[in-house]
Amino acid sequence: MKNYLLSLIAVIVLALIAYVGAEAATWPQYVFGIIIPYLAMTIFIMGTIRKILGWARSPVPFRIPSTCGQQKSLPWIKQSKIDNPFTFFGVIVRMVLEVFLFRSLFRNTKCKMSKGGKIFFDLEKWLWVGAIVFHWSFLVVLLRHLRFFTNPVPGCIQFLEQVDGFIQIGLPGIFLSGFALVAGAVFLLVRRIVIPQVRYISLASDYFPLFLIIGIALTGILMRYFTKVDIVGAKEILMGLVTFHPSISANINGIFYVHLFLVSILLVYIPFSKLMHMGGIFFSPTRNLANNSRAVRHINPWNYPVKVHTYDEYEDDYREKMIEAGLPVEKE
Amino acid sequence: MSNNKKIYDKGIVFTGLVIFLALITFPFWYNRGIAAPAPEPELTEKAKAAKECVLPADEMKTGHMQLLNDWRNDVVRNADRMYVNEHGKEFNMSLSNECLDCHSSKEDFCDRCHNYASVKPYCWDCHIDNPKEKM
Numbered sequence: 001m002k003n004y005l006l007s008l009i010a011v012i013v014l015a016l017i018a019y020v021g022a023e024a025a026t027w028p029q030y031v032f033g034i035i036i037p038y039l040a041m042t043i044f045i046m047g048t049i050r051k052i053l054g055w056a057r058s059p060v061p062f063r064i065p066s067t068c069g070q071q072k073s074l075p076w077i078k079q080s081k082i083d084n085p086f087t088f089f090g091v092i093v094r095m096v097l098e099v100f101l102f103r104s105l106f107r108n109t110k111c112k113m114s115k116g117g118k119i120f121f122d123l124e125k126w127l128w129v130g131a132i133v134f135h136w137s138f139l140v141v142l143l144r145h146l147r148f149f150t151n152p153v154p155g156c157i158q159f160l161e162q163v164d165g166f167i168q169i170g171l172p173g174i175f176l177s178g179f180a181l182v183a184g185a186v187f188l189l190v191r192r193i194v195i196p197q198v199r200y201i202s203l204a205s206d207y208f209p210l211f212l213i214i215g216i217a218l219t220g221i222l223m224r225y226f227t228k229v230d231i232v233g234a235k236e237i238l239m240g241l242v243t244f245h246p247s248i249s250a251n252i253n254g255i256f257y258v259h260l261f262l263v264s265i266l267l268v269y270i271p272f273s274k275l276m277h278m279g280g281i282f283f284s285p286t287r288n289l290a291n292n293s294r295a296v297r298h299i300n301p302w303n304y305p306v307k308v309h310t311y312d313e314y315e316d317d318y319r320e321k322m323i324e325a326g327l328p329v330e331k332e
Numbered sequence: 333m334s335n336n337k338k339i340y341d342k343g344i345v346f347t348g349l350v351i352f353l354a355l356i357t358f359p360f361w362y363n364r365g366i367a368a369p370a371p372e373p374e375l376t377e378k379a380k381a382a383k384e385c386v387l388p389a390d391e392m393k394t395g396h397m398q399l400l401n402d403w404r405n406d407v408v409r410n411a412d413r414m415y416v417n418e419h420g421k422e423f424n425m426s427l428s429n430e431c432l433d434c435h436s437s438k439e440d441f442c443d444r445c446h447n448y449a450s451v452k453p454y455c456w457d458c459h460i461d462n463p464k465e466k467m
Contacts, residue, residue, distance in 0.1 A: 045356060057337070058340075059340065147449065149363075161450065168454065233370060236369060236370040239363070243359075243360060243365045243366060243367040245367040249370070
């Protein structure tokens with residue numbers, strides 16, 4: 001079966017399980033609303049720490065920063081301080097820009113054929129645009145959700161809501177980030193399905209998180225604008241969860257449990273999948289190393305002590321024979 | 333994973349992990365472990381006497397903003413000020429004169445929920461809070 005159909009079906013089945021469960025009786029609400037979220041959070045935190053410690057234990061024998069500019073050289077040659085960092089500070093600047101702006105993706109190129117049959121590389125920015133829209137709107141959506149997890153809601157979160165909701169059409173007002181998130185994720189999905197080369201290298205594990213995130217976003221939009229959900233009741237449940245006083249204090253629509261269940265699945269899925277790139281970026285030797293191997297000696301961590309025979313010792317051993325043979329020696 | 337037990341760059345790695353844990357547990361320590369029960373909006377004598385809101389309470393709870401939107405459109409676009417609910421009861425479609433007639437004031441009723449859920453309807457930029465109390 002096609003990879004993407006498999007992933008789509010997986011997400012739909014998961015959603016149905018939560019919906020049917022939560023609508024059928026009360027006890028599954030405790031499963032989907034309390035037990036699974038706690039389990040998911042535990043697995044997410046433990047899994048992430050395990051993964052990161054695993055990476056931290058991996059030696060990096062060589063300086064392999066991918067450099068995109070002039071390295072530090074003679075004083076009159078201008079160094080590219082961010083693209084070819086020499087200091088730890090330079091690395092931090094480079095890393096921050098990478099994390100927040102995806103600069104390396106911005107350099108994305110595409111191989112094309114000109115009319116005359118010549119092959120050339122052209123800038124290809126759409127992937128960068130899609131990725132930026134997707135990641136930033138995801139961040140805003142995530143931060144906005146803090147209104148369900150904090151009481152009183154911090155001023156900066158309220159400010160974010162005001163900015164995000166500046167389009168006041170109809171009621172409830174529109175939060176742009178939610179729709180941007182769906183648009184971004186759908187773009188990334190369609191790109192994978194439509195472009196043959198990308199489809200060829202795409203696996204179920206590429207499609208699954210996209211469908212999962214689209215599912216989460218759509219159930220959220222459904223609850224806010226269409227089927228409606230008792231928001232005050234939902235917040236009461238979520239506040240109970242984060243303060244360890246769990247209870248299912250309100251009777252809430254099944255869509256809410258679908259939303260919560262899909263989020264739990266996402267949390268569990270993160271540490272064991274490519275989504276762990278959110279931690280992995282900090283451990284990428286091509287990004288997090290300073291290109292200073294001309295100035296600083298880096299020793300391979302798994303070097304074992306090697307018995308060496310230096311030239312001085314060699315000369316001591318053979319000095320007389322060398323002088324006899326008329327070879328130059330350093331010490332007479 | 334390698335069998336090697338050594339953790340490289342310990343300082344940076346553990347700083348990063350601490351930041352990660354601090355961020356992920358933000359809701360817990362921000363609330364200091366205190367769960368916040370849902371607010372109970374105060375009902376006035378008049379509302380208690382009426383017993384019923386415009387729509388059934390469940391629908392009002394989740395969908396009152398959509399009702400207000402319909403009311404607004406009917407009044408402003410269609411010049412229709414009368415609303416009849418499913419029990420045949422008539423309402424004058426007005427935010428300040430009808431909703432707040434039964435529901436005393438914005439502060440004791442609407443805002444209880446809205447502060448809890450962090451919503452700030454912009455309606456009050458123009459519409460006045462309970463007009464009778466002001467006069």
